[in-house]
Amino acid sequence: MAASRTVTRLWQCMFTLWFMQFTSVAARTLIRDFATGGCGRTLPAGQQNGNTANVTIQSDSLTRSYLVFVPPHYNPYIPTSVIFSYHGGSRTAQSQQQLDQLTNPEFNTASLVIYPQGVNNTWQGVPGITTNDVLFTADILADVESRYCIDPHRVFVTGKSDGGGFCNVLACDPNLSSRFAAFAPVSGAYYVDTLPCNATTVNLPCSPSRHDIPMLAFHGGNDTTISYNGGERKDECLPTIPHFIEEWAARDLLSPKNTTIPIANNTVLYRYDAGLETGLVGLVYDAVIGHDWPSTAPNADNQVAGHHLASFNATPIILGFFATHPLIVL
Numbered sequence: 001m002a003a004s005r006t007v008t009r010l011w012q013c014m015f016t017l018w019f020m021q022f023t024s025v026a027a028r029t030l031i032r033d034f035a036t037g038g039c040g041r042t043l044p045a046g047q048q049n050g051n052t053a054n055v056t057i058q059s060d061s062l063t064r065s066y067l068v069f070v071p072p073h074y075n076p077y078i079p080t081s082v083i084f085s086y087h088g089g090s091r092t093a094q095s096q097q098q099l100d101q102l103t104n105p106e107f108n109t110a111s112l113v114i115y116p117q118g119v120n121n122t123w124q125g126v127p128g129i130t131t132n133d134v135l136f137t138a139d140i141l142a143d144v145e146s147r148y149c150i151d152p153h154r155v156f157v158t159g160k161s162d163g164g165g166f167c168n169v170l171a172c173d174p175n176l177s178s179r180f181a182a183f184a185p186v187s188g189a190y191y192v193d194t195l196p197c198n199a200t201t202v203n204l205p206c207s208p209s210r211h212d213i214p215m216l217a218f219h220g221g222n223d224t225t226i227s228y229n230g231g232e233r234k235d236e237c238l239p240t241i242p243h244f245i246e247e248w249a250a251r252d253l254l255s256p257k258n259t260t261i262p263i264a265n266n267t268v269l270y271r272y273d274a275g276l277e278t279g280l281v282g283l284v285y286d287a288v289i290g291h292d293w294p295s296t297a298p299n300a301d302n303q304v305a306g307h308h309l310a311s312f313n314a315t316p317i318i319l320g321f322f323a324t325h326p327l328i329v330l
Contacts, residue, residue, distance in 0.1 A: 039149035041076055049074050052103065059139040060132045066140050067093045067115035069103045074112070074148075081111040081154035082144060083322065084137065084180075086123060086163025089189075093117040099160065099293050099300055101315045108319060112148060116140055123166040127191055127234040133166060134173055141179060153329070156322040157183045160293050161226065164188025164217075168244075171213055172206035181327035182214035184318040187291050189226045189233075190244050197237030199230030204239060204247050214325035215248045216282045217241065218314050220289035228285075245270065245283040252280055264311035279324070284317065286310055 047053045050072040056065045074080055087096035093115035097103055102113045116136065124133035144150060157180050159167045164185030170176045171183045192202050219241045221228050230240040239247075246256060249272040261269040266288045272281040286294060292301035294310035302309050 036079070036145040036148075036150045036152065038145060038147045039076065039079065041147070041149075043070060043074075043076070044147055052097065055143070057139055057143050059136045062119070062131075064119075064136055064139075065093070065117045067097060067117075068144070068148075069097070069113040069115075070148075071111055071113075072105065072109045076149050079149050079151035079154075081151055081322070082114060082148075082156070083108075083111050084114045084116065084140070084155070084157045084159075086116060086157075086159030086166050087118065087121070088159075088161035088163050088187075089122050089126065091160075092121060095300060096160065096163065100158065101295070101299075101313075102158075102319075104315075107313075107315050111154075111319075111322075112144070112150070114140060114144060118162075123162050123169075125165050125169040125191060126162050126189070127193070127236045134169065134176060137170060138176060138179075141176075152179075153181060153327045154322070155180050155327070158186065158318055159188075160186045161291065162189050165190050168206075171215060172208055174207045174209050177208035177213060178210055178327075182216070182322050182325040184216045184218070184321055186218045186293050186314060187220065187223060187226055188217060188244075190239055191234070191236045192239065193236050195232065195235065195237060197230070197232040199238060199240045200243050202230075202237050202239050202243070204244065206247075206251060208251065211251065211253050212280065212328070213248070213252060214280050214321065215245070215252075216279075216284065216318070216321045217245055218284045218286075218294060220292055220294075221285065221287035222290045223292075225291035241283065241285075242270075245272075245281060248272075249281045254281055263317075267310070267312055279321070282321075284312075284314070286312070 049070050052067050052069045085100050097115050102108050119131045157167050165188045167183045167185040168190050219228055228241045230238040254272045254274040258270040258272050263269050267286040270283045271279050288308055289310050290307045294314040
């Protein structure tokens with residue numbers, strides 16, 4: 001029996017050593033294949049796993065800032081996914097972090113989350129705004145890649161309202177559309193600089209660099225800020241949300257027909273597919289909620305008078321969508 005236990009312990013020790021060597025080789029392989037400048041570096045001073053820090057950078061001759069959440073399981077030797085989350089108009093990076101719950105360990109313990117701060121709390125694409133936030137985003141991405149170990153195939157974008165509209169600006173940009181893997185705007189404001197406004201047919205200018213861009217939009221039927229039915233706003237034209245998502249299906253060369261999938265009470269997913277590209281484009285529509293980030297828990301949106309708790313949480317759906325749509329480079 002003693003000899004048997006000795007042999008067992010010997011095998012356990014050999015397996016442990018083998019596993020440690022295998023893990024080390026695997027980590028080195030990941031860094032080699034997905035290396036960014038921050039791989040192998042310690043976290044910047046004052047930052048630690050599970051916490052959020054404020055970072056300032058120079059962009060287009062302006063001092064700009066963003067918040068960065070380092071997930072609890074971040075490892076500087078393993079490339080990590082990243083989510084950019086853009087706040088709504090008149091709101092801030094801090095309020096977006098509280099709203100989207102992407103730093104809540106119930107939903108996310110693995111992805112870095114970046115919360116850019118807009119100049120005057122707004123974003124490029126909103127009527128009258130001239131700030132170059134596309135450049136700002138590119139500068140943040142370069143800064144993040146230099147500081148952290150990032151998986152360049154898993155960098156994603158979401159945002160609320162004006163920030164949701166800016167998601168679309170990035171998805172339509174000929175350069176950044178090939179840097180971000182997938183997009184998930186919530187209650188997005190998709191302004192088009194043209195009048196008169198025919199919301200169901202308005203041309204939506206867009207110049208993405210690829211035809212396989214995953215896009216999952218969320219919108220409420222009782223949104224009185226950015227109407228589901230579109231229309232004139234701020235002297236520009238908002239498309240109907242169905243027209244917006246159908247245009248994305250067309251850009252991705254998908255069938256104009258969609259599949260309706262019930263999600264919860266008053267809520268459906270309109271999903272556009274083509275062969276293996278199941279769920280590449282979709283719209284989650286809740287007939288009851290307003291201009292909200294859908295949540296079953298109280299938040300800054302659904303506690304406003306006349307608004308309602310949603311019957312589902314958008315955040316885990318967004319994370320699931322991102323997880324299944326990495327950037328594929330042929």
